Amino acid sequence: MTAGDEFEIFLVTAPGLEAALCAEARERGFKAPTPVKGGVTVTGGWPEVWRANLELRGASRVLARIAEFRALHLAQLDKRARKVPWGEILRRDLPFRVEASCKHSRIYHQRAAAQRVETAIREALGASVSPEAEICIKARIEDDLCTVSVDSSGETLHKRGHKEAVAKAPMRENLAALFLRLCGFDGSEPVVDPMCGSGTFVIEAAEIAAGLKPGRSRRFAFEQLAGFDAAAWRRLQEKGGSQPPPAARFFGSDRDAGAIQAARDNAARAGVAGWTEFRQQTISDLTAPEGPPGLVIVNPPYGGRIGERKRLYPLYNALGQVLRARFAGWRVGLVTNDASLAAATGLPFAPPGGPVSHGGISVMLFQAGPLS
Ligand SMILES: C[S@@+](CC[C@H](N)C(=O)[O-])C[C@H]1O[C@@H](n2cnc3c(N)ncnc32)[C@H](O)[C@@H]1O
Numbered sequence: 001m002t003a004g005d006e007f008e009i010f011l012v013t014a015p016g017l018e019a020a021l022c023a024e025a026r027e028r029g030f031k032a033p034t035p036v037k038g039g040v041t042v043t044g045g046w047p048e049v050w051r052a053n054l055e056l057r058g059a060s061r062v063l064a065r066i067a068e069f070r071a072l073h074l075a076q077l078d079k080r081a082r083k084v085p086w087g088e089i090l091r092r093d094l095p096f097r098v099e100a101s102c103k104h105s106r107i108y109h110q111r112a113a114a115q116r117v118e119t120a121i122r123e124a125l126g127a128s129v130s131p132e133a134e135i136c137i138k139a140r141i142e143d144d145l146c147t148v149s150v151d152s153s154g155e156t157l158h159k160r161g162h163k164e165a166v167a168k169a170p171m172r173e174n175l176a177a178l179f180l181r182l183c184g185f186d187g188s189e190p191v192v193d194p195m196c197g198s199g200t201f202v203i204e205a206a207e208i209a210a211g212l213k214p215g216r217s218r219r220f221a222f223e224q225l226a227g228f229d230a231a232a233w234r235r236l237q238e239k240g241g242s243q244p245p246p247a248a249r250f251f252g253s254d255r256d257a258g259a260i261q262a263a264r265d266n267a268a269r270a271g272v273a274g275w276t277e278f279r280q281q282t283i284s285d286l287t288a289p290e291g292p293p294g295l296v297i298v299n300p301p302y303g304g305r306i307g308e309r310k311r312l313y314p315l316y317n318a319l320g321q322v323l324r325a326r327f328a329g330w331r332v333g334l335v336t337n338d339a340s341l342a343a344a345t346g347l348p349f350a351p352p353g354g355p356v357s358h359g360g361i362s363v364m365l366f367q368a369g370p371l372s
Helices: 018-027 046-055 074-082 110-125 173-182 200-210 230-238 257-270 306-326 339-344
Strands: 007-012 031-036 039-044 061-070 096-103 135-142 145-151 191-193 250-254 276-280 295-298 331-336 356-358 361-368
Touching: 007 046, 018 031, 018 039, 018 173, 039 046, 046 061, 046 230, 061 074, 074 110, 074 135, 074 145, 096 110, 110 135, 173 200, 173 295, 173 331, 173 361, 191 200, 200 250, 200 257, 200 276, 200 295, 250 257, 257 276, 306 339, 331 339, 339 361
Parallel strands: 096 135, 191 250, 191 295, 250 276, 295 331
Antiparallel strands: 007 039, 007 061, 031 039, 061 145, 135 145, 331 361, 356 361
């Protein structure tokens, strides 16, 4: 695979958010974006793989699909895996590991499949295998077809590299960005999150408004691949330059003092402290900021067992009352796992979109407004 080659790039996201990520990929000029289960495919070469990691807010991982072949048994998997031009992809001096998955296939033993591919690469290339290696090759065997990908991201992309402090039940950054997108947020209006925890929605919104690239502060696994061009990567990172600070402001509040401190620290590290404001306060003290209306986006505590859910009705109810009384003209996006809790707000929500999987919990985005 040479620098000019194009291949399929798989952008992984949370099931339920494929269409939203597809819209983002299209907006950012990626070629042939197509939503599929669990992500979006685009086509491109390594520069697009780098750019996807750097610029896409909604992806949790970017996989470069480097080979595809039929494999009916382990010996065939071994033989065909050796034919992949590993020297163009992996460095001999860095360890790698292989993860395999098998579905509806004659090869059904994932660990055995992974070991075969590991051995094939080790012997063909001379690189060593390590379970701790950052470089991960994924072999997905489905209907006897083996798709081989390189995970170009490494640590999952929701880790932007600014968040040291996390409060309870944080929203993942890539989900927060896609929920903001689904609420029609384009960076030009103010945002309020009255239960902001460590500030994920507010910081994502402020970064979007400022035109900051989500991957600007972190490193990626592709920096350790054979074809990595450090100078070209630097040019890509610097492209676009800095933009003027946004006109809108972004507000977070939470009753928990530790969460607010975490949010402020995270915003400072992200470089958005100048246009974000965080305040310790409960829902009952919440007021709309001065100026034009915008978007309230919030994920209140989730209802787990029935007893817990009952305890949360008054909180959701209070949130709804405050928003109806003090946020005329604002739109509302509420993320929760329970439709009856959303209904307890009394807000005029449209039917929610499909469920989105968030760390094992199935959540939904409820949208209302502008409130009258
Ligand atoms: C699911 S967490 C939100 C996580 C947040 N989106 C993040 O990414 O970190 C719910 C938050 O609601 C806050 N909370 C609960 N009751 C509250 C109240 N009455 N007023 C304000 N905040 C409250 C909790 O302290 C918690 O941080």
